[in-house]
Amino acid sequence: MEQRGHGAGARARYWFDTTLARGTSALVGWLVAVCLAVVVPASAVLVWTSGHAPATLSGRLAAIWRLTGETLRLGGTTGTPLRVALSVLLALVALVYVSTLVGLVTTGLTERLIALRRGRSTLLESGHVVVLGWSEQVFTVVGELVAANANQRRSCVAVLADRDKTAMEEALYSKVGPTGRTRLICRSGPSTDPAVLALASPGTADSVIVLPPDASRGDADVVKALLALRATASGDEAAAPVVAAVRDSRYLLAARLAAGPRGVVVESDTLTARLIAQAARRPGLSLVHRELLDFAGDEFYPTAHPSLVGRTFGDALLAHGNASAVGLIRAGVPWLNPPPRTVIGPDDQLLVITADDDTAELADCTGLVERGLIAGPRPPDVRPERVLLLGWNRRAPLVLREWGRNAAPGSVADVVADADEDEVRAASDAGGADWTCVPRRGDTTRPETLSGLDLASYDSVVVLGREPRPGEAPEEPDTRTLVTLLVLRHLEQRTGRELPVVTELTDDGNRPLAPLGPGADVIISGKLIGLLMAQISQNRALAAVFEELFSAGGTQVHLRPAADYVLTGHEASFATVVAAARDRGECAIGYRDHARTCRAPGHGLHVNPPKSARRRWSTGDEVVVIAGDGRRPACPA
Numbered sequence: 001m002e003q004r005g006h007g008a009g010a011r012a013r014y015w016f017d018t019t020l021a022r023g024t025s026a027l028v029g030w031l032v033a034v035c036l037a038v039v040v041p042a043s044a045v046l047v048w049t050s051g052h053a054p055a056t057l058s059g060r061l062a063a064i065w066r067l068t069g070e071t072l073r074l075g076g077t078t079g080t081p082l083r084v085a086l087s088v089l090l091a092l093v094a095l096v097y098v099s100t101l102v103g104l105v106t107t108g109l110t111e112r113l114i115a116l117r118r119g120r121s122t123l124l125e126s127g128h129v130v131v132l133g134w135s136e137q138v139f140t141v142v143g144e145l146v147a148a149n150a151n152q153r154r155s156c157v158a159v160l161a162d163r164d165k166t167a168m169e170e171a172l173y174s175k176v177g178p179t180g181r182t183r184l185i186c187r188s189g190p191s192t193d194p195a196v197l198a199l200a201s202p203g204t205a206d207s208v209i210v211l212p213p214d215a216s217r218g219d220a221d222v223v224k225a226l227l228a229l230r231a232t233a234s235g236d237e238a239a240a241p242v243v244a245a246v247r248d249s250r251y252l253l254a255a256r257l258a259a260g261p262r263g264v265v266v267e268s269d270t271l272t273a274r275l276i277a278q279a280a281r282r283p284g285l286s287l288v289h290r291e292l293l294d295f296a297g298d299e300f301y302p303t304a305h306p307s308l309v310g311r312t313f314g315d316a317l318l319a320h321g322n323a324s325a326v327g328l329i330r331a332g333v334p335w336l337n338p339p340p341r342t343v344i345g346p347d348d349q350l351l352v353i354t355a356d357d358d359t360a361e362l363a364d365c366t367g368l369v370e371r372g373l374i375a376g377p378r379p380p381d382v383r384p385e386r387v388l389l390l391g392w393n394r395r396a397p398l399v400l401r402e403w404g405r406n407a408a409p410g411s412v413a414d415v416v417a418d419a420d421e422d423e424v425r426a427a428s429d430a431g432g433a434d435w436t437c438v439p440r441r442g443d444t445t446r447p448e449t450l451s452g453l454d455l456a457s458y459d460s461v462v463v464l465g466r467e468p469r470p471g472e473a474p475e476e477p478d479t480r481t482l483v484t485l486l487v488l489r490h491l492e493q494r495t496g497r498e499l500p501v502v503t504e505l506t507d508d509g510n511r512p513l514a515p516l517g518p519g520a521d522v523i524i525s526g527k528l529i530g531l532l533m534a535q536i537s538q539n540r541a542l543a544a545v546f547e548e549l550f551s552a553g554g555t556q557v558h559l560r561p562a563a564d565y566v567l568t569g570h571e572a573s574f575a576t577v578v579a580a581a582r583d584r585g586e587c588a589i590g591y592r593d594h595a596r597t598c599r600a601p602g603h604g605l606h607v608n609p610p611k612s613a614r615r616r617w618s619t620g621d622e623v624v625v626i627a628g629d630g631r632r633p634a635c636p637a
Contacts, residue, residue: 123185125156126204129537130240132191132225133211134161134168135218136507137245139175140530141209146182147295148538151356153181160187160200192224194231202229202240207537210244211530212268219251226258243537245529247394264536264543271532272525273398274550276504280387280403280460282559283500283521284592284603286528288624289557291607292353293531298608300535300542301357302329302349308362309348314340316350317582318575321363323354324589324608326626327545334545336555337587337626351545353589353608365611368575373567375580384410386457390444390484391464392417392424395504395525399462404435411435414458416442416449418466445483450491460500461488477506482513489515555628559592562621569618575611577623586627594620 019026054060129145131138142157149155157179159168168186176184189196191210202208210225212218222244229242242263246255255265279285291297303323308316316325317340327336329349336351344350354360385407389396392415400413407413415424415437424439442449444463455461465481485503492498501520505511508524516522536543548555565580565588566572574591581588593604593615607624 121187122199123158123187123201125158125185125201127206128156128158128201128204130200130202130205130208131157131159131211132161132197132200132208133213133221134159134163135211135213135526137211137526137530137533139172140508140527141211141534142172142184143176144295144531144534145537146176146179146184148534149182150180155182156185157182158185158187158200158205160189160191160197162190163188192221192228194228197225197228197232202232205240207540208240208242209533209537210242211533212245212247219246219248219255222246223251223254223258226255226263230258230260241537241540243533243540245533262540264540266529266532266536268525268529269395270398270402271529271550272504272523273395274402275523275528276395276399276462276464276502277402277405278556279502279521279523280399280462281385281406283460283502284559284605284622285557286502286521286523287592287603287605288559288590288607289528290531291605292557293528293535295534298353298355300326300539300545301352301354301360302541303352303354303357303360304349305362308344308350309346311344312340313338313342313344314582316344317578317587318365318369318611319362320352320354320360321365321611322608323352323360324578324587325350325352326587326589327351329541332541334541334548336545336548337585337628340582340585355608363611365575365578368573368611369579370572370576371579373570373572373576374583375563375565375567377584378564382408384408384412385459386412386414388453388455388458388461389413389415389464390417390450390461390488391466391481392419393464393466396424396464399464400437407435409434413437414453415439416444416453417464418443445480445487447487447490450487455491455495455499456497458499460502463488463501463503465504465506478510481505482510482515486515549626555626558625558627559622560625561619562591562617562623563619565623566617568621569616571614571616573611574609574613574615578611581623581625581627584627586625588623588625590624592622592624594618594622 019030048060054063131141131145138159138161142159145155145157159172161168165186165188168188169184172184172186173179187196187199189199191197208229210222210229212222223246226242226244242259243266244255244259244263245266245268246252247267247269249267249270252265252267256263259265275286275289292299305319308319311319313325313328319325327334327350328338328342328344329335329351330345331347334351352360387403389399396415396417396419400415403413404411413435417424417439418441419439421439421441425437444450463481463484465477465479481503485501488499488501499520501516503514503516503520503522505514505522505524506526508527511522511524514520514522532546536546549557562568562577565577565584574588577591578588590605590607590609593606605624
């Protein structure tokens with residue numbers, strides 16, 4: 001029956017498509033027909049136009065057959081029909097054999113390439129660093145490992161995660177950039193499976209870093225990955241030192257038991273809360289911590305100089321021109337900010353902040369000290385504080401607890417968040433300190449919520465992002481934080497007062513988007529934890545150093561007014577500042593230039609400046625010191 005409404009061309013295409021849809025036999029038949037339709041006429045033209053063509057018709061037909069057979073690899077033998085049929089049969093057998101062989105080889109190579117692209121081959125490396133898991137921290141960790149190995153001749157970083165190998169490589173190279181001499185290798189599979197874990201060769205690695213996944217049950221996966229590492233080791237503990245991180249303190253003991261005595265487990269939420277609480281008391285501290293943790297700047301290194309044996313630690317503070325002494329390593333245990341009269345023993349190592357492990361040079365800087373410019377003692381500021389906490393998440397109770405540990409009696413923490421007031425009160429009551437928490441329910445992204453507050457009465461403002469509640473659609477974690485900051489910035493401009501704002505962001509890419517004033521401080525929680533894990537993976541002894549620095553009490557990094565150390569309005573060397581801090585039982589490691597806080601790339605921060613550097617000190621300048629809280633730690637020996 002003729003199909004109405006369709007042309008001849010459409011009907012022909014439809015018939016052709018229907019024929020091809022019948023299967024392989026139809027495809028082969030059409031392929032033979034098309035080839036013969038092209039090859040036979042072309043061969044006939046070549047034979048008939050040739051000057052040496054046979055005179056007879058049978059001879060010309062035989063020549064056409066030979067030319068067609070050579071073209072289609074069908075033998076081309078002439079003679080009796082049996083000879084022609086046998087030649088065609090042999091040609092077809094050869095064709096099937098060669099085609100099958102090529103197909104098998106192609107299939108094998110394709111499967112091998114697919115397996116390689118999936119990252120399922122075993123890594124044959126030694127002395128490399130293995131990174132297990134995938135989260136936003138992986139880019140920070142890998143980038144820092146690349147920076148740390150920049151002066152190494154041959155280094156390797158292996159990443160094992162339950163993701164596509166090609167996608168991981170593209171993401172890492174996109175965000176980390178050129179890796180220099182460090183080779184970056186990705187393997188795909190769950191890090192909690194011992195059989196898959198063996199692909200990264202953790203037994204021959206220098207260190208293994210276990211990242212917490214972004215999922216809510218990430219801590220459980222970290223514990224399982226640590227147990228998988230134990231399963232791949234021959235003994236009770238992994239062959240390589242392990243550095244891991246958990247969010248929830250309930251998993252901390254299990255993770256440390258699974259990591260073994262050579263493992264270091266970081267409690268990321270508590271550490272982040274402590275950094276936020278410290279920055280709330282002195283905005284700008286996160287810049288110092290980031291500088292000390294970043295391999296691109298100056299870091300902690302142990303060093304030993306026989307000429308310092310028998311001298312005091314106070315002498316060592318002025319014994320380097322390009323390094324800042326901060327403590328001793330005695331019997332393998334770091335001792336930060338020991339008393340200046342502590343005598344350096346023959347087995348002690350000096351802990352310094354310097355550019356690299358071989359850059360600390362001895363230079364007597366006592367002649368650079370100008371005693372007449374050292375400021376006299378000033379009474380400590382112990383007045384009550386008032387802080388405003390905007391937003392609520394799982395770290396908010398920890399932030400309140402850590403802030404309240406060092407709060408002066410009578411201090412007040414006002415909490416404005418879309419959270420239950422009883423939950424806020426319970427979190428503040430758990431601190432057990434002599435301070436008051438005033439909860440107030442409200443949406444921090446709405447101007448009317450904040451406009452009723454007396455912002456000028458607060459010493460600092462802490463902004464936290466709210467996590468999505470069950471049943472709510474997930475959103476970018478930093479979205480509400482950025483909106484809250486925008487409202488705060490509007491109120492700052494309207495009132496003419498810049499607020500010391502401390503903001504927690506989860507994505508470092510959102511830092512340029514944050515509408516912040518010059519006095520603001522941004523803490524990228526995942527980035528700082530990633531920097532810390534990378535540092536410990538390169539030198540396990542630093543775990544005790546950072547544990548002390550980031551602890552709730554004891555020795556910490558402080559930003560203090562420069563007027564406490566030198567006479568402002570005068571020009572003095574940094575060696576004078578170091579000597580003034582030594583007189584107070586502190587270690588000065590840098591300063592922050594108030595005039596360049598907004599314009600300078602590093603916000604005016606200078607860590608480990610040369611002792612000979614001279615500058616005019618102003619009232620707004622701050623000195624970075626490592627100091628205790630009055631409870632001097634005992635000697636570790």
